[in-house]
Amino acid sequence: MIRLRKLARAASLLTTPLAPEDILSLFNPVFSARQLRGVVTRVVPETADSATIFFRPGRGWQAHRAGQWARIGVELNGVRHWRSYSLSAPAGEDPAITVTDMGAVSATLVRTTKPGDVLFLAPPQGDFVLPEHPRPLLMLTAGSGITPVMSMIRTLVPRRPDADVVLIHTARTPADAIFREELAELADQFPNFKVTHWFSGERGRLDFGSAAELDLLCPDWRDRAAYACGPAGFLDDAEALWESEAAADPSRTALESTVPAATLTIERFSTSLAGGEGHDGGLVTFEASDREVEADGATTLLDVGEDAGVLMPSGCRMGICHSCLTPLRAGQVRDLRTGEVHGEPGQLIQTCVSAAAGPVNLDL
Amino acid sequence: MTTLADKPQTAVKKRPGALAETGSPLLRPPAAAHLSDEQVAELGRELDAIKDEILAKRGADDAAYIRRMIKIQRGLEISGRAALLVSKNKAAWVTGTSLLSLAKILENMELGHNILHGQWDWMRDPDIHSTTWEWDFVTPARSWQHTHNDLHHRWTNVVGKDNDIGYNLLRMDPQQEWKPFNLGNPLYNALLAPVFEWGIAVYDLELVEYREGKKSKEALVKDLKALGRKALKQFTKDYAATPAVAMLTGSGKQALYGTLTANAIRNVWAHAVIFCGHFPDGTDTFTEEMVDGETRGDWYVRQMIGSANISGSKFMHLMTGNLSHQIEHHLFPDLPSNRYAEVAPKVQDICRRYGLPYTTGPLLKQVGSTWGKIFKLALPPKKA
Numbered sequence: 155m156i157r158l159r160k161l162a163r164a165a166s167l168l169t170t171p172l173a174p175e176d177i178l179s180l181f182n183p184v185f186s187a188r189q190l191r192g193v194v195t196r197v198v199p200e201t202a203d204s205a206t207i208f209f210r211p212g213r214g215w216q217a218h219r220a221g222q223w224a225r226i227g228v229e230l231n232g233v234r235h236w237r238s239y240s241l242s243a244p245a246g247e248d249p250a251i252t253v254t255d256m257g258a259v260s261a262t263l264v265r266t267t268k269p270g271d272v273l274f275l276a277p278p279q280g281d282f283v284l285p286e287h288p289r290p291l292l293m294l295t296a297g298s299g300i301t302p303v304m305s306m307i308r309t310l311v312p313r314r315p316d317a318d319v320v321l322i323h324t325a326r327t328p329a330d331a332i333f334r335e336e337l338a339e340l341a342d343q344f345p346n347f348k349v350t351h352w353f354s355g356e357r358g359r360l361d362f363g364s365a366a367e368l369d370l371l372c373p374d375w376r377d378r379a380a381y382a383c384g385p386a387g388f389l390d391d392a393e394a395l396w397e398s399e400a401a402a403d404p405s406r407t408a409l410e411s412t413v414p415a416a417t418l419t420i421e422r423f424s425t426s427l428a429g430g431e432g433h434d435g436g437l438v439t440f441e442a443s444d445r446e447v448e449a450d451g452a453t454t455l456l457d458v459g460e461d462a463g464v465l466m467p468s469g470c471r472m473g474i475c476h477s478c479l480t481p482l483r484a485g486q487v488r489d490l491r492t493g494e495v496h497g498e499p500g501q502l503i504q505t506c507v508s509a510a511a512g513p514v515n516l517d518l
Numbered sequence: 519m520t521t522l523a524d525k526p527q528t529a530v531k532k533r534p535g536a537l538a539e540t541g542s543p544l545l546r547p548p549a550a551a552h553l554s555d556e557q558v559a560e561l562g563r564e565l566d567a568i569k570d571e572i573l574a575k576r577g578a579d580d581a582a583y584i585r586r587m588i589k590i591q592r593g594l595e596i597s598g599r600a601a602l603l604v605s606k607n608k609a610a611w612v613t614g615t616s617l618l619s620l621a622k623i624l625e626n627m628e629l630g631h632n633i634l635h636g637q638w639d640w641m642r643d644p645d646i647h648s649t650t651w652e653w654d655f656v657t658p659a660r661s662w663q664h665t666h667n668d669l670h671h672r673w674t675n676v677v678g679k680d681n682d683i684g685y686n687l688l689r690m691d692p693q694q695e696w697k698p699f700n701l702g703n704p705l706y707n708a709l710l711a712p713v714f715e716w717g718i719a720v721y722d723l724e725l726v727e728y729r730e731g732k733k734s735k736e737a738l739v740k741d742l743k744a745l746g747r748k749a750l751k752q753f754t755k756d757y758a759a760t761p762a763v764a765m766l767t768g769s770g771k772q773a774l775y776g777t778l779t780a781n782a783i784r785n786v787w788a789h790a791v792i793f794c795g796h797f798p799d800g801t802d803t804f805t806e807e808m809v810d811g812e813t814r815g816d817w818y819v820r821q822m823i824g825s826a827n828i829s830g831s832k833f834m835h836l837m838t839g840n841l842s843h844q845i846e847h848h849l850f851p852d853l854p855s856n857r858y859a860e861v862a863p864k865v866q867d868i869c870r871r872y873g874l875p876y877t878t879g880p881l882l883k884q885v886g887s888t889w890g891k892i893f894k895l896a897l898p899p900k901k902a
Contacts (some may be wrong), residue, residue, distance in 0.1 A: 167759040168599065170751045171652035172592070176645075180592055188644050232581030234642035444647055444668075462641030465647055 184212030190275040191229075197267050197275070200228040200332045200394065204254040204298065205264045206242060209273055211249060218278035219243040220309035221302040221381075221421070225469055225477070227274025228259055234274065235259045238470045240301040240383075240421075241278060241334075244308035249278070252332065254298035258425035279475065282383070284517055285309060289379045290318040292372055294392055296384030297325060297358075302421055304333050311340055311347045320372045324352040324360050324384075355366055355488045362391035365399065392418060400459035427454070427507060429493035436510040440464045440518045441483055451488060455480075455505040455516065466505060473507035480505050537814040545807040549875055550819045553763050561665035561872055563813030568864050569850050583856045587628055588646070592719055592787070594621035598780070603764045605772035614773075618780035620837075623787055625654045627839025630857045634659050635667060639852075645653060657719040658748045665722050671851050672839055675803045675824035683803065685721050689895045691803045695897040703896035704889070714785035719745055728766050787837070790885050791828070795844040798826045798887040800877035821848035822869060825864070834881065835859065845876065 163172040173187035184191045192209035199205045217223065223240045237259045238388055242252040255264040284306050285291075291310075293303045298324040300323055310317045325331035341349045350371050352360045361367050368375050376399065382392045396418040433451035438458050440446075443465070450460040456478055469477025473491060480503040486497035487508040495511045497503060505516075539562065542555045550558070598617030605611035632638070637766040638646045652659050658799030665681070673679035677693045684690035688707055689700040710717045723741050756777035764773030802823045812820070828834070828842035835842045843858035846865055853861070869876035879887075 166753055167751075168763070171654060171748075177592060177596060180589060180596075186645065188650065229578075229581070229641075231577035232579075232641055233577075460642060463636060463642065465642060465644055465649060467638075500587050 178242035179317070184210070186212065190214045191386070192249075192273045192275050193271050194267055194271040194273060196269060199251060201330055203264065203330070204252060204332050205267070206250050206252045207263060207267055207273075208243070208248060208250040209275075211275055214277070215249070218243075218245060218249055219283045219307040221283040222278040222280040222284075222305075223302065224249070224251070224278045225472075226251060227265075228262055230258060230262055231436065236274075236276075236468050236471075238475070240305070242301045242304045243310075244305055246309070252298070252301045252304070254332070256298070276469070276477070278475045279469075282381070282419060282422070285379055288314070288316055289505065290363070290374070290377060291320070292375050292378035292380040293321040293323075294380060294382040294388075295321070295323045296388045297330075298332065299382075299388070299421070299423065300332050300383030301383075303381060306310055306381070307340065307347070311344050316342070316346075317344070318346045320348045320350075320375075320378065322350045322352060322360070322368075322371055324354055324388075327355045342442065354512075360388075362388075362395040365395065368395070377515075381421075382418060386422065386426065389420050389422060393420065396426045422474065427490035429488060429490040433488060433493075433509075433511065436485065436512040436514055438510050439513070439515045441515055442518055449510045449514075450509065451509050452490070453509055454490065455487065455503075455508050455510065458510070459505065459516075459518065466518065468506060471506045473504050476504060478505045479503070481517040483515040483517050486511045487514060540812055541811060541813050543808055543811045543813070543816050544621075545805070545810075546816065547802055547804055547808050547820065547823060547899060549802055549823045550816075553819075553875060555813075557872065558813060558819060560815070560848055561868060562813065564868055565818050565849060565865075566814075567644045568861055569853065572853055572861065576640065576854060576857070580854045580856060581638075581643075584629075584633075584638050584641075584646060584854070587624070591621055591624045591629055594618075594624065599760060602760060602769070602776040604767050604769055605764065605776050606767060606769040610769075611772050611776055615776040615779050615783075617733040618776065619783040622654055622780055622784040623837055624839075626784060626788055626789070627841065628836060629653070629839075630655060630659070631839050631841070634663055637854045643872055652748075654752070655718070655780065656715045656745070656749050656752050657722045658741075658744045661722040661744065662718065662880035667851070671848065673809070674682075674821055674848060675801070676806060676820075677803050678806060679809075681726070683723070685717065686726050687717070687721075688892060689796055690797055690891065692895065692899060693803060693805070696895075701818060701896050703892050707889075711786045711789040712782045714789040715781070719749065770823055790881070791838045791841055793888045794826060794828050794881065794884040795841060796825055797855050797891055798877060798879070798884045799891070800875055801826045802875075818849055819874065821845070822865070823875055823877075824848070825877070826884060827876075828881050829878050830881060845878075 162174050169177055175187040178185040184193055190212055192211040192215070194207055194209050196208040197205055218241045221240070223238045223461050225238050227234050227236045229235070239248050239251040239253055243250040253260050253263045255261045258456045281480055282302055293307070295303050303321065307319060307321065311319060313453055321337065323331065328334065328351070334351065339348045341347050354360065380396070431452050435448070435450040435453070438447050438449045438455060440459060440462065445462045445464045447458050449455070456466050456468055456471065467478050467480065469475035482497050482499065482501045482503050484499055486495050487503050488495050488511040490507050490509055540555065540559050542558070546553065594617050598614050598621050601610045601617060603616030605614050610659065630651065633646055633651045634648050634653065636648035639648050644650050648663070670680055670682040675683060677683060677691055684694065687710065688703055689696065693771055723738065723745065724733050728738045757774060761774040762771045764770050804820055806826065808820070822845050825844040825848045827845050828838060830842060840855035840858045841847060843862055846858040846861045850861070868877050
């Protein structure tokens, strides 16, 4: 490895101002001195609207933990777009993402990706991961929310004889349910893994308004560590149910009981960004890039910068991963989740959930 | 954008470019004196519309174009350098030197110049971006971006503001005061051409600004250090590393001559193309009065009548980095270069309809015209 680096440094004497990788990329597209890339090795259709994309990452990728996500860069009409996708492959195996067509970027991935294509990557991250110690688990998923949970199930169920997992997955119809066959096979093979599919097209939405339905589907749910992933409404309802249960039964809070609390771990896919509606924006200056843009009060600074061709760092685009942190030089911003206005010089702001509240000067 | 000036902006540094849509400068240049304020504003709207049309079309094909050019350039570069490694063989020397010259020209003109203008920033690809690109030219990209993008493109041909008029070395405009030093005009230019990249590197240090107190010592030291680092790398690559590897085949000396020749060919070519941009007959220069109160339309007018195109084949356009479409480039410095050719007839039509000059001609004619000016302005103005 060290010898390789020395060799690269020697070679760069001949290639400057380019890096040796820039020349090597003529022959192998995963080589880059500047950004991690992967080559698509296989594309497997899952449902009519979803597909699993396997890829071989270049140097700099780290093996993922089950449940983590990665930022994936895709080109749409020549323009690079970044989105975060959960990895569906089990830990320890080649990475793969399972993508459901929900917008322009995911549609491109699902419909047009083919082996040999290059994906731009950032290493996996996220703390929606399996507990450190073995515990009975309850997985609640809706729609494409199955993706990170599938990685957990594939990692845990076949490898751990003591695994005890209940999965309740809701989809609109059987045809929309991703991984349905594989889940059924796993349930046949491993008695400690139970799957319930809830088809909302037939039975209506799974109701978390009270514990009644959950009591029927998984009577011992209160004793399980729960993981939930799905649309915002689904997660909000689940959160409310767990909170009301905890309030109703104070003996079960972690402090007072030796029995572990019924924890709920949540992975969100989107955030409501309505906090800036009706407010004025301002002139946004990207200092290092020397760009000025007039922005309204409801558009994120991330979108404003990207549209102006500024290289904006970005990640989850919903205010949780902090990949987009950018130093504020002057001005104030509005947090679009809450509507709160804040900002002082030097503060790191999350551009993906912040809009201009008056003139803003960013160190980018 | 007119409202921008009205808003309080204490914390935000004002950027150039936010020009008024209506109004007029203190003085309109003679070539545009026949136009009314309303006509100039309308001309501005027409050019804005041309730009918007291209922006709407810009996409995957353009991205594929620049990536193809980058591949071709890198292919030429490595094959040229590889051939020079065995350049004891005469055919290899000629091949290597030619390929490397082509590679350097393509890199500086179609890639470097245009990428550093931000023409490809819209792709959001950090490998092809104005803030990350570094070029095969002695002057560091960031220094050049300042004197070129910020100063030259903003103050195009305004005497006293645009130092590109003669690069502080040559007398290129009758408004510049004649000094006995200017007698050497043609000599300086002839000497500058083969070492053009070093000339630009020194120019980008802005020594005149430093002497006049407009540039701080810290800034100069910083630029000097950046230049030192860059120059060392460039020098090492072409004049030490490449000949050193070539010595393995006994071709060290030949390889050195090859890289020297390739750099000189690129320098002479770049010098010729760049001098054809604003110096041939028919291009106008401007006074500071003419930019005082300049509107968006007037800015466009100044770019058009202050620049000159070069006519020729597709290959010639490519080798000039599409600076042969200097007029279009100065109107829309950040449109992708591959789009200038399709914009050109529309711009020419606008010039015709508004009675403005649109200067163009074949390379040799434009080069001759530039040299004519260099000789003429070496002499003091005739007393009336």
